[in-house]
Amino acid sequence: MWLQEQWYKARLHPLLFLLTPLSLLFWLVTNLRRSFYFSGLIRRYKANVPVIVVGNISVGGTGKTPMVIALCQWLKEEGWKPGVISRGYGGKGPFPHSVSENDDPNFVGDEPLLMRRRTACPVVIAPKRAQAAQLMSEEFPDVDVIISDDGLQHYGLKRDIELIMLDAERGTGNGWLLPAGPLREGPWRLKGADWVISNYGRHAFAKHVVDVEPGQWHRVDNDEKVELKADDDFYAIAGIGYPQRFFNSLSEQGIKLTGSQGFNDHHVYREEDFSQLSSHPILMTEKDASKCQAFAQPNWYYQTIEAKLPEVMKTNLLAELERKKNVH
Known part of the structure; x- marks a missing residue:
């Protein structure tokens, strides 16, 4: 990094x-x-x-x-x-x-x-x-x-x-x-x-x-579309080529973050990566979500992005x- x-x-x-x-x-x-x-x-x-x-x-x-x-x-x-x-x-x-x-x-x-x-x-x-x-x-x-x-x-x-x-x-x-x-x-x-x-x-x-625009939010565990609660404090993770872009996008959308963590691109997630975050609603990219679905909590969410x-x-x-x- x-x-x-x-x-x-x-x-x-x-x-x-x-x-x-x-x-x-x-x-x-x-x-x-x-x-x-x-x-x-x-x-x-x-x-x-x-x-x-x-x-x-x-x-x-x-x-x-x-x-x-x-x-x-x-x-x-x-x-x-x-x-x-x-x-x-x-x-x-x-x-x-x-x-x-x-x-x-x-x-x-x-x-x-x-x-x-x-x-x-x-x-x-x-x-x-x-x-x-x-x-x-x-x-x-x-x-x-x-x-x-x-x-x-x-x-x-x-x-x-x-x-x-x-x-x-x-x-x-x-x-x-x-x-x-x-x-x-x-x-x-x-x-x-x-x-x-x-x-x-x-x-x-x-x-x-x-233009690359943020899309719909989904639950990680079942892909269900959701609306985030505006008053929640979230923790963000990203294992993409430039994690800070995802974190910046969340801030631009008015989403409050209690913290964030960037991982290497294509990081293979383990349940232990989230051991200190069990009480936090977690936001991630769609690419991250596919590798976290097997152990995701109900309050973990991912956002799609759309290229125009x-x-x-x-x-x-x-x-x-x-x-x-x-x-x-």
Whole structure:
């Protein structure tokens, strides 16, 4: 957590200078790897339908999952039949695997399960996106567009459209590659991209801005919709890429917090994590809820979030997708 905080400060912390040689090595390895794929030295898999990659150049939360969910819901309204592929980060496998709504998040990952439940679209997980795309075509031949959750740097799968997500608040941090900074690829990657999308405000590199809005509250134990009592004091937890955003959102909604605790992204919750909080009503994200449902108390609640796609983005993306479909 300390390291991530330093990544997003304007000046490089003195201790991070010790990591800069590793960042230079990271740059060398990743650029060699990328050149091997694009020169044809390493084979790339081409799916039989258009592939949209929703990714980022930094680690941590940039709103990829809400974007994938919003894309699936919108494309279904437009008559498309989307399917989602994902790494299944945090899941134990086996891989590749087609996710069902009753799967255990510890085996399939929290985000794939969330996307499966929210979209009712096929979701296939595998660390190698090409394997996931192959299984998708075999098990779900009606799928006519594949959306890859993350995978911008997984060049083994050819893609037709890249949606690069940016957090407008945190941007590209200190501008350094891992581990001295938060970047997987340099900011140069944004300058030549057709689809750079920012959340939570406009960023200089962004061509479209997506609003992410808080949604309905639900009980964690049974998913029942509820209205929070305005006079209650709540304790908040979050195991997402940027926990403070969730806590800030609660404050903006006028919700009083007696305290909050951030966990690492994809944290595997145990009942012991809440042993000191048994008397408190607890608020959490929808992603956290799937891993807490088995031992949740009746006064634990989660909130959905909704990404709102701008109309001009929908129009342009649909036209681009139709063009890509015609060449497959």
